[in-house]
Amino acid sequence: MFRDAGLVAGKDLRIELRSQVTMQQVLPFAVLVLILFGIALDPDRGFLGRASAGLFWVTVLFCALLAIQRAFTIEAADGGRDALRLSGLDPAGIFLGKAAAIAVQLLAVEAVLAAGVVLMYGTEVTGVPLLVATIAAATTGLAAAGTLYGVLAAGLRVRETLLPILLLPVLSPVLIGATKAFEAALGGVAADGWPWLGLLVTFALLYLTFGTLAFGTLLEES
Amino acid sequence: MSAPPTTASRATRAIGGLSLAGLALLLGYALWWSPPDVVQKDSVRIMYVHVPTAIVAFSACAITTLASGMWLRRRSEGWWVLGGASAEVGLLFTGACLVTGSIWGRPTWGTYWDWDPRITSTTLLFILLVGFLALRRVDNESGIAAQRGMRAAIVGLLLFPNVVIVHYSVDWWRSLHQPATITRLDPTIEGEMLFTLMLGIVVFALVFAWLLVHRFRLGWLEERVRATGLDAAIVERRAEADLAGRAR
Numbered sequence: 184m185f186r187d188a189g190l191v192a193g194k195d196l197r198i199e200l201r202s203q204v205t206m207q208q209v210l211p212f213a214v215l216v217l218i219l220f221g222i223a224l225d226p227d228r229g230f231l232g233r234a235s236a237g238l239f240w241v242t243v244l245f246c247a248l249l250a251i252q253r254a255f256t257i258e259a260a261d262g263g264r265d266a267l268r269l270s271g272l273d274p275a276g277i278f279l280g281k282a283a284a285i286a287v288q289l290l291a292v293e294a295v296l297a298a299g300v301v302l303m304y305g306t307e308v309t310g311v312p313l314l315v316a317t318i319a320a321a322t323t324g325l326a327a328a329g330t331l332y333g334v335l336a337a338g339l340r341v342r343e344t345l346l347p348i349l350l351l352p353v354l355s356p357v358l359i360g361a362t363k364a365f366e367a368a369l370g371g372v373a374a375d376g377w378p379w380l381g382l383l384v385t386f387a388l389l390y391l392t393f394g395t396l397a398f399g400t401l402l403e404e405s
Numbered sequence: 406m407s408a409p410p411t412t413a414s415r416a417t418r419a420i421g422g423l424s425l426a427g428l429a430l431l432l433g434y435a436l437w438w439s440p441p442d443v444v445q446k447d448s449v450r451i452m453y454v455h456v457p458t459a460i461v462a463f464s465a466c467a468i469t470t471l472a473s474g475m476w477l478r479r480r481s482e483g484w485w486v487l488g489g490a491s492a493e494v495g496l497l498f499t500g501a502c503l504v505t506g507s508i509w510g511r512p513t514w515g516t517y518w519d520w521d522p523r524i525t526s527t528t529l530l531f532i533l534l535v536g537f538l539a540l541r542r543v544d545n546e547s548g549i550a551a552q553r554g555m556r557a558a559i560v561g562l563l564l565f566p567n568v569v570i571v572h573y574s575v576d577w578w579r580s581l582h583q584p585a586t587i588t589r590l591d592p593t594i595e596g597e598m599l600f601t602l603m604l605g606i607v608v609f610a611l612v613f614a615w616l617l618v619h620r621f622r623l624g625w626l627e628e629r630v631r632a633t634g635l636d637a638a639i640v641e642r643r644a645e646a647d648l649a650g651r652a653r
Contacts, residue, residue: 335556339543348536349560352529353567356574363578382574389570397559 187272191280205288216242231304236365251329255337274399286326310373321361324387331394412622420615427608434601448512455505457609465495473561486624494616496534522579526572
């Protein structure tokens with residue numbers, strides 16, 4: 184299962200290295216959203232610094248939608264999904280591989296966003312371990328739930344519009360947990376943030392388990 | 406299996422009649438016979454509608470999840486139809502719950518919307534249901550019953566767990582800001598007020614059952630139309646061709 188996951192993740196990341204879609208499209212989009220928030224929320228009134236945790240994670244959610252759509256668009260061309268089904272790879276491995284590739288790309292986006300928030304919004308970092316742990320747990324949860332709902336919507340004609348309405352309410356606990364933990368890590372008291380990490384880890388584990396179990400049947404359908 | 410030409414039966418007429426009579430009785434108790442609340446005065450009366458619709462809405466989600474799980478096991482049409490019917494009627498009750506909550510919030514909190522954990526999570530529930538029904542609709546357009554709906558069934562299976570996760574995380578999120586909301590509703594009610602609330606729950610459960618049975622039967626008829634539609638169309642075209650041939 185883990186060998187198969189490595190193969191699928193390697194394939195997806197190689198495609199990304201060659202096509203540069205995340206680097207050249209999703210990443211600039213993330214920075215653009217930061218600028219748009221700056222324009223919308225008047226940088227002089229100090230909203231941005233206080234709201235930076237929430238703005239960071241809302242931006243990550245939008246970028247996650249793009250990354251998830253992209254992860255299944257690359258399978259749509261040249262009968263990629265049929266090839267995956269026929270490859271004999273363990274469906275659980277395919278799920279973990281696709282989720283890992285999405286997570287790696289999201290981590291890159293988050294690194295740039297974090298730098299952007301600190302530089303552009305003047306946010307102060309007070310708890311680095313909590314920050315790193317939150318990013319790891321939240322990204323795992325986003326990638327796992329996103330891969331599951333992404334393959335659900337993959338074969339449909341209305342996938343671009345359906346995925347956000349299906350996925351975003353489901354991800355609201357991640358937004359809550361990650362924002363609260365970030366608020367603690369960015370200028371707050373770090374100790375307040377650790378319980379929220381528990382919520383993020385629980386969410387990630389639930390969706391990793393369910394995705395591993397259900398992905399095979401869903402792949403057959405899409 | 407032949408389906409009845411109508412969605413009504415003796416049982417649904419009985420449930421319907423009971424629902425209507427129950428609603429009339431509830432109206433009497435809620436508006437006249439129960440006393441006004443000490444704190445909330447007369448605005449407490451909308452609770453006799455609001456709380457039952459909330460309970461029914463969450464139960465409808467549980468039924469959808471159960472039906473989706475059973476469909477995944479058995480692949481029988483009935484469970485498929487039940488999952489959709491329950492979500493649809495549940496959406497109606499979720500909407501009613503939000504609207505009545507908002508009307509209650511105006512005199513109580515002074516605003517139609519407050520970031521109260523229950524309002525927030527119920528609104529998210531509303532959107533979860535809309536998404537589920539949108540997916541079902543897309544799923545419904547293609548394929549035969551046994552293959553169709555795998556996506557909707559998985560989302561349906563996750564519906565109730567998601568509702569629970571969202572509910573508790575929103576609860577936790579808001580409770581840090583305003584712990585008072587949890588105790589704002591006086592938990593100790595008794596006498597006629599308690600009776601009216603219980604009556605409301607029973608009556609709205611009946612209304613839910615009534616609508617659910619009708620919606621289920623309608624869904625079942627839709628399935629029959631789908632199954633026989635193609636055959637009927639072919640027979641019709643053949644008949645037309647025969648007529649045209651004879652006329653010549």
